[in-house]
Amino acid sequence: MSDVIATLEADHRRVEALFKSYRLTTDEQRPQVLSDIVRELSVHAALEEQIVYPAIRAKLQQGSEEADHAIDEHQQIKQLLSDLERLDMDSAEHGDRFDGLIAAVQEHVSEEEGELFPQLRSALEPERLDQMGSLVDKARDLMPTHPHPNVPGTATAQLLAAPLASMTDHIRDFLGGLRGSGDS
């Protein structure tokens, strides 16, 4: 059994730990830490957009407004991730975007953990939260691993576009890994 809120909060803690190691790591390791951050946040955002926010829309009083607001914040985060993947890591813009990312994620996470998740916990039976947690665990490997800021974060758009985006991402990761591994 895995309570969905515990799972999502564990994701948040993992991203915070990666933010710390990004600062502390060597120049050589930093691109790997950045790519871990991009993957963790892209997968997490897609899981929330496809599974958790629709439940929030359905069960919370102001659910639609809450979900729309959260999706707007995801959009901002995805745009920053996409910039970070594109910009030269040594540039000043890259540093600015990274600071912006930390601030945007911190604010979003504190809204989720402080307001949204407690409301979801009181709106749903514990069994439902466990079911949703199992669904999140099963869906995790199927989610996109890179940001797709041009795909809207609404559940319908996500369900239509995410499988293709996700497959493309997984192939890109595999081929990138092959190139990085020195195999021939």
Ligand SMILES: [Fe+2]
């Ligand atoms: Fe979120």
Ligand SMILES: [Fe+2]
């Ligand atoms: Fe989250």
